[in-house]
Amino acid sequence: MSNGKASSSKSAFRMECAVGIHIQASPEKVWKLLAEAEQFTQWNSTVAGLEGRIALNEKIKLRSTLDAKRTFKLKVSVFVPPSKMVWEDGFAPLFKGVRTYTLKKRADGSTDFSMQEVFSGLMLPMIAGSLPDFKPNFEQFAADLKKAAEKN
Numbered sequence: 001m002s003n004g005k006a007s008s009s010k011s012a013f014r015m016e017c018a019v020g021i022h023i024q025a026s027p028e029k030v031w032k033l034l035a036e037a038e039q040f041t042q043w044n045s046t047v048a049g050l051e052g053r054i055a056l057n058e059k060i061k062l063r064s065t066l067d068a069k070r071t072f073k074l075k076v077s078v079f080v081p082p083s084k085m086v087w088e089d090g091f092a093p094l095f096k097g098v099r100t101y102t103l104k105k106r107a108d109g110s111t112d113f114s115m116q117e118v119f120s121g122l123m124l125p126m127i128a129g130s131l132p133d134f135k136p137n138f139e140q141f142a143a144d145l146k147k148a149a150e151k152n
């Protein structure tokens with residue numbers, strides 16, 4: 001799934017959205033964009049604000065353009081440069097959101113990027129209807145990342 005089109009799936013206690021895109025840049029260059037909090041909003045039109053340091057076990061505060069009034073307090077639970085990063089929020093087993101960024105280097109030095117968000121928990125059936133359609137947002141995120149990484 002590297003065509004930049006998002007997919008989604010849903011069951012009673014699990015909802016997922018994912019996107020993948022091929023980027024003509026090294027994983028290191030793509031990673032630098034993903035890991036520098038102070039630059040995040042300059043290339044990413046889906047994020048209204050990001051505060052904190054993106055590093056293992058750090059807490060960051062993110063405001064999405066989907067709901068700019070709400071601040072998500074996320075923990076960076078996995079940080080493996082330049083291949084994988086995970087941000088999470090919530091309290092299992094009630095409700096949890098986990099976003100995973102994965103970068104895979106191709107033989108030609110370019111990158112396959114994927115982003116997946118999984119919402120799960122006992123409260124999901126009660127709030128799933130109030131969650132937005134994440135697919136357009138995911139597609140824009142991937143397109144913005146590709147455009148920024150392929151500059152120069």
